[in-house]
Every structure is written in C-alpha cells, then in structure tokens.
Amino acid sequence: MKYDSEMYARPALVSSKDLAWPGLRVERHQLDSIELPAHYHEQHLLLLHQGVAPVTSRRQQGSRVEEAVFRAGDAGLYPGGEYGAIVCSGPTDTIHLYLDNQYLENLARQGMDLTHFGLRDRYKFEDALLSELGRQLLGAVGAHHTLGQLYVEMLTNALCGQLIEHHATYERRVAAGPQLPSSVLARLEAYLEAHADAPVTLETMAGLANLSVFHFARRFKQTTGASPYQYVISWKIRRARQLLRAADAPIAAISDALGFASPAHFSAAFKRSVGQSPREFQRS
Numbered sequence: 001m002k003y004d005s006e007m008y009a010r011p012a013l014v015s016s017k018d019l020a021w022p023g024l025r026v027e028r029h030q031l032d033s034i035e036l037p038a039h040y041h042e043q044h045l046l047l048l049h050q051g052v053a054p055v056t057s058r059r060q061q062g063s064r065v066e067e068a069v070f071r072a073g074d075a076g077l078y079p080g081g082e083y084g085a086i087v088c089s090g091p092t093d094t095i096h097l098y099l100d101n102q103y104l105e106n107l108a109r110q111g112m113d114l115t116h117f118g119l120r121d122r123y124k125f126e127d128a129l130l131s132e133l134g135r136q137l138l139g140a141v142g143a144h145h146t147l148g149q150l151y152v153e154m155l156t157n158a159l160c161g162q163l164i165e166h167h168a169t170y171e172r173r174v175a176a177g178p179q180l181p182s183s184v185l186a187r188l189e190a191y192l193e194a195h196a197d198a199p200v201t202l203e204t205m206a207g208l209a210n211l212s213v214f215h216f217a218r219r220f221k222q223t224t225g226a227s228p229y230q231y232v233i234s235w236k237i238r239r240a241r242q243l244l245r246a247a248d249a250p251i252a253a254i255s256d257a258l259g260f261a262s263p264a265h266f267s268a269a270f271k272r273s274v275g276q277s278p279r280e281f282q283r284s
Contacts, residue, residue, distance in 0.1 A: 003098055004041040004083075005029060012096075016141045020149075023103030024156050026137050027096040034088035040081065043098040044119055046163070047076040048134045051093035059123065060084040068124040075127055077167055079119040095134045099160070107157075108164045110212040117170040119163065127166070133159045148261060153202040154229040157217050179223040184209045192235050197259045200232050237273045240266070244282045251278050 005012060005027055012027035025043070028050075049055065049070045057076075058067045061084045070076075080101045108117045137155050164170075187208050192200070205228050206216035220228050236258045243254050255266035270278045 002042045003027075003096075004036065004039060004045060005096055007036055007039065008034070014138060014141050016137075019141065021152055021156065023100045023107075023160075024137070025096075025098040026134075026141060027098070028094070028138055029096060030091070030093045031088075032091055034086065034092060036083075036086040038082075038084050040083070041078075042080045042101070044080050044101050044104060045076075045078040046097040046099065046130065046134065046159075047078065048095040048097070048131050049074045049076075049093070050095060051091060053090060055088055055090045055092050057086070057088045057124075059086045066123050070124060073126060073128075073131060075122075075125055075130060077119060077122040077125070077163075079121055095138050097134055097137065097159070099163075104160055104163065107160050107214040108168065108170065110214045112170075115171045117168060119168050122167065127162070129162050130159065133162070148199050150199070150201050150229055150232065153213070154217075154227060157202065157214065160214070161217075180209060180219050185223070189235075192232065195259075196236070196239065197257050199259060202228055233269060234273070236260070237270055240270060240278065241274070241281070244278060248282065254278065 003025070008029060008031060010029070010031060012029055014026075014028040016024070016026045050072055052072055055070045056067065057070055058065065060066075104119070105117050108114060133155055137152070137159070140152050140155065188205060191204075191208055202213050202217065205220075206213045209216050209219075211219065217228060220226075220231070224231055226234065240254055240258055243249060243257070251267065252263045255263040258266070260266035260269070267277055267279075270276075270281070274281055276284070
C-alpha cells in the first residue's frame with residue numbers, strides 16, 4: 001500500500017492525485033474518527049492537523065504505546081514503513097502530504113556526499129513553516145497561479161528542504177561550490193526574453209545551468225538573493241512596466257505576452273510589486 005489514506009472510510013475532500021506534481025501528493029481528509037489496523041505504507045507521510053477541537057491519537061508499535069492530543073498546528077511525520085494499529089478518537093481535519101521516499105532522498109543527495117539518509121519518525125511536533133507550506137500546496141490544487149507549475153515546484157522544494165535540514169538523520173560532507181557564474185545568469189535572461197509568453201519551470205531553469213533542481217535552487221538564492229520564482233516574477237514585472245510605458249496596449253495583451261495565467265493574475269502580481277494596478281501605472 002502506497003498511501004495509508006487508502007484505508008479510510010471516506011475519500012479525500014481534495015487531492016492532487018490527478019496532477020503532475022513530481023514526488024508529492026496532497027490530500028485533505030475530514031473523518032469522524034480513524035481506526036487503522038497494523039499496516040504498511042510506502043510513501044513518507046507528513047500529517048498536518050487543522051481541526052479546532054483537540055483529537056486524542058493512540059499508536060501501538062510492538063509493545064510500545066504512544067498517545068498524544070493533537071490540536072490545530074500540530075504535525076506528525078511518519079516515514080514509509082511498517083506501522084502498528086492507530087486510533088484517533090473524535091472528528092479529524094487533516095492535510096496529508098505524501099512524499100515519494102526515493103524522490104526525497106535523491107534531493108538530499110544532490111550536492112551532498114551522504115553515507116546515510118532517513119526521515120525521523122516524529123509522532124507529534126510543531127513546525128510553522130511546514131504547516132504554512134502544506135496549506136499553500138493544498139490551496140494550489142485546482143488553482144491557477146501566475147507561474148503555474150513553477151509555483152508548485154518551488155513550494156515542494158521548500159518543503160523538502162525543510163524536512164531534509166530539520167527532520168532527517170544523515171551523515172554528509174557538504175560539497176562546496178561557487179556561486180552561479182554570470183554566463184549562467186545571462187543564459188537565463190536570454191531564455192526569459194525568448195520565451196516570455198511560455199510557462200517557466202524550475203527544471204528548465206536548472207537545465208540551463210546544468211545543475212539538478214535542488215542544487216540549482218540553493219545556488220540561485222546564494223547568487224541573486226531571490227528564489228527562482230521571485231526572480232522570474234520580478235523579470236516579468238519589469239518587462240510589463242516597459243510595455244505599459246511604451247504604448248497604450250490592452251492589459252490582456254500584455255498579460256498574454258508575458259505568460260501570466262490570466263489578466264486578473266497579472267494585475268494582482270503587478271499591484272503587489274509596484275503598488276499600482278497596471279491601468280493606474282499606465283495612466284500615470
């Protein structure tokens with residue numbers, strides 16, 4: 001069994017199972033209670049509790065019994081493997097983030113020489129960043145974002161990075177490396193110029209630098225001070241300002257020319273960055 005939610009009495013309220021999200025599946029479940037027998041699930045599970053009412057959970061692993069009261073903001077991290085019986089009394093409202101174990105380990109090994117890697121089993125803990133990333137990924141299911149797949153990739157990368165840095169055990173020798181050379185940044189600028197109206201993915205940007213996705217994102221932030229997502233948005237907003245100054249072009253035409261999901265998404269991104277709507281900027 002890949003996902004423990006396959007044993008639940010009700011299907012997920014929201015699920016990304018039909019989306020092409022590499023290495024990640026997100027679900028939201030609301031159940032009256034949970035009673036799972038001893039079982040095995042292949043994927044790593046990060047469980048984020050959202051319900052207002054506290055829920056008592058009990059897990060038996062061999063002769064060891066663990067019990068805790070979970071409230072909104074609490075999390076549980078359960079690496080893929082064998083698990084004993086689990087009982088949750090009372091209604092539950094949870095976000096499930098399933099991470100492919102090989103995908104996560106491959107990310108951890110990129111740019112690091114590891115002799116061992118594994119996620120910690122954490123029955124109950126708090127991590128505000130993981131909780132926020134989980135909510136944003138859930139919100140991305142079925143939504144149209146300014147840069148589409150790149151947005152989801154950046155959230156997934158941040159989630160995996162947080163797990164690797166703070167919730168994993170490993171032995172490593174950090175592979176030191178220089179910042180991205182100016183030739184790579186120039187190559188990225190040229191690509192954006194030539195494909196302004198097309199979706200931009202993190203994989204494409206990393207390929208232009210001849211680096212893995214995980215390694216590229218780190219090096220890019222070290223070099224520019226911004227994430228790839230922030231960088232591309234800033235580039236598109238700069239180009240939008242040029243186009244708005246140059247001619248009285250329709251907002252929808254500029255949105256299409258710069259590859260935004262819709263004029264509404266373009267206007268929202270522009271106003272967040274500039275402080276004015278595109279139309280207000282054009283008139284001024």
